[in-house]
Amino acid sequence: GVTRHYKFNIEMQNVTRLCQSKSIVTVNGQFPGPTITAREGDRVVVKVVNHVQYNVSIHWHGIRQLRSGWADGPAYITQCPIQTGQSYVYNFTVTAQRGTLFWHAHISWLRVTLYGPIIVLPKKGVPYPFPQPYKEIPIIFGEWWKADTETVINQALQTGGAPNISDAFTINGLTGPFYNNCSAKDELFFSIANHTMTVVDADAVYVKPFKTNIVLITPGQTTNVLLKTKKHRPNTAFLMEARPYATGPASFDNSTTAGILEYHLSSNNATNNNTKIALLKPSLPKFNDTVFATKFSKKLRSLASSKFPALVPQKVDRRFFFTVGLGLNPCSSPNKTCQGPNNTMLTASINNVSFVMPNTALLQAHYSNQSKGVYTADFPANPPFKFNYTGNPPSNPAAAAGTRVAVLPFNASVEVVLQDTSIVGAESHPLHLHGYNFFVLGQGFENFDPNKDPAKFNLVDPVERNTVGVPSGGWVAIRFLADNPGVWFMHCHLEVHTSWGLKMAWVVMDGIRRNQKLPPPPKDLPKC
Numbered sequence: 001g002v003t004r005h006y007k008f009n010i011e012m013q014n015v016t017r018l019c020q021s022k023s024i025v026t027v028n029g030q031f032p033g034p035t036i037t038a039r040e041g042d043r044v045v046v047k048v049v050n051h052v053q054y055n056v057s058i059h060w061h062g063i064r065q066l067r068s069g070w071a072d073g074p075a076y077i078t079q080c081p082i083q084t085g086q087s088y089v090y091n092f093t094v095t096a097q098r099g100t101l102f103w104h105a106h107i108s109w110l111r112v113t114l115y116g117p118i119i120v121l122p123k124k125g126v127p128y129p130f131p132q133p134y135k136e137i138p139i140i141f142g143e144w145w146k147a148d149t150e151t152v153i154n155q156a157l158q159t160g161g162a163p164n165i166s167d168a169f170t171i172n173g174l175t176g177p178f179y180n181n182c183s184a185k186d187e188l189f190f191s192i193a194n195h196t197m198t199v200v201d202a203d204a205v206y207v208k209p210f211k212t213n214i215v216l217i218t219p220g221q222t223t224n225v226l227l228k229t230k231k232h233r234p235n236t237a238f239l240m241e242a243r244p245y246a247t248g249p250a251s252f253d254n255s256t257t258a259g260i261l262e263y264h265l266s267s268n269n270a271t272n273n274n275t276k277i278a279l280l281k282p283s284l285p286k287f288n289d290t291v292f293a294t295k296f297s298k299k300l301r302s303l304a305s306s307k308f309p310a311l312v313p314q315k316v317d318r319r320f321f322f323t324v325g326l327g328l329n330p331c332s333s334p335n336k337t338c339q340g341p342n343n344t345m346l347t348a349s350i351n352n353v354s355f356v357m358p359n360t361a362l363l364q365a366h367y368s369n370q371s372k373g374v375y376t377a378d379f380p381a382n383p384p385f386k387f388n389y390t391g392n393p394p395s396n397p398a399a400a401a402g403t404r405v406a407v408l409p410f411n412a413s414v415e416v417v418l419q420d421t422s423i424v425g426a427e428s429h430p431l432h433l434h435g436y437n438f439f440v441l442g443q444g445f446e447n448f449d450p451n452k453d454p455a456k457f458n459l460v461d462p463v464e465r466n467t468v469g470v471p472s473g474g475w476v477a478i479r480f481l482a483d484n485p486g487v488w489f490m491h492c493h494l495e496v497h498t499s500w501g502l503k504m505a506w507v508v509m510d511g512i513r514r515n516q517k518l519p520p521p522p523k524d525l526p527k528c
């Protein structure tokens with residue numbers, strides 16, 4: 001492979017959305033930020049220079065970072081943030097991945113405006129396992145707040161209530177041509193009028209191709225689709241629309257964002273100015289169409305071909321059962337009033353641990369054997385209490401705050417069952433793992449049954465990805481091989497749930513051989 005150099009200047013830029021201007025944090029003044037393009041096997045070197053008043057760090061979401069954990073980016077997990085006036089060079093190789101990923105800021109809520117696509121092309125001369133696309137067009141969904149996003153989250157964390165819902169969904173940073181209101185968050189249905197999509201890739205791993213009119217995408221997930229016109233329709237523009245799939249109790253606005261797809265016509269049949277252009281609308285499922293959502297997830301299967309095998313771990317060395325969900329803690333705001341139900345504070349946890357970010361980077365503490373006072377290696381493998389997670393839950397035991405990590409020996413085969421607790425209400429949580437892809441062996445509703453459900457696991461061609469939606473009021477089972485030494489964050493990709501504590505970290509030990517160890521940190525690694 002070759003080396004691809006990029007320079008990211010973090011700077012403020014004024015942008016106008018929803019008829020209002022505000023100053024946002026950007027890369028090189030662009031929003032969304034620049035696209036990183038590389039071939040599988042290439043080295044990517046990005047020099048990030050921080051010119052803004054905020055601390056910054058950048059995460060390359062979905063990039064495996066095989067033995068390059070220092071370049072992963074989550075603040076206080078693998079590095080201290082890049083402070084104002086400082087810089088840091090992210091240096092990593094793209095290994096065994098092809099498709100689309102994305103990069104985003106990984107500190108506080110800066111990723112609301114700091115993000116951009118990563119396109120990983122196959123190695124030179126290696127064909128796609130599907131027809132060669134004519135063109136690659138990235139489409140990125142986001143959310144927009146009229147208010148400053150740092151203010152939105154700080155207000156929520158101080159009062160214990162839910163943050164204000166966003167004012168718009170965005171497509172490639174734009175709020176859409178007919179945007180009339182606002183929306184919340186969560187998974188999105190996406191469709192383009194008069195077009196079929198063939199899903200060929202999920203989270204930069206090829207899947208068995210399947211055709212669909214509608215794609216469901218969860219925060220933190222990426223997918224590649226081949227787009228084809230169904231029927232020739234002259235003088236027509238096609239709407240692409242996205243709107244949430246939501247089942248939770250949280251308030252949200254079921255509105256739609258849109259973009260327009262138009263074809264450039266050759267000059268002899270080009271429309272003249274008098275031709276009326278019709279606008280064709282797609283149709284999307286109802287906002288709570290769980291039947292569609294479940295069917296769509298089940299269609300995703302690894303290609304599992306001889307060229308692209310699915311290396312599913314067949315045995316398990318370490319088994320974990322994680323409850324994920326929201327909870328209510330006693331009010332601890334200084335003025336004693338909190339905006340959670342019955343004057344409580346909303347919190348979120350895994351196995352009742354509400355993860356607290358340390359003041360220094362976990363990876364540095366681990367690498368230099370100085371975990372004392374930074375973290376404890378006792379993340380619980382099971383929840384500390386047992387109850388019916390989806391029925392009528394008992395009163396919620398307050399989540400315990402802590403910086404606790406789970407330690408894994410090198411090359412351990414790890415199985416994690418993630419169970420939505422539904423304590424405050426059933427809600428889907430997009431769980432994202434850094435440093436690995438995992439296989440999604442199975443999912444279901446209500447309580448996971450350790451005696452019955454594993455018999456139904458797909459160990460042949462499960463989809464391989466880095467982010468999975470834990471079904472609302474249900475569970476999902478994943479497996480990965482811990483072959484990448486370092487400290488790896490795992491968290492809900494809904495920003496506010498992460499802020500509330502729905503996160504944890506795995507410490508994966510070095511192997512014995514030289515190529516099984518994490519190399520020393522780069523010289524310019526930021527200091528806290």
Ligand code: C2O
Nearest residue numbers: 061074220432489
């Ligand atoms: Cu896309 Cu830890 O994040």
Ligand code: CU
Nearest residue numbers: 429492494497
């Ligand atoms: Cu969540």
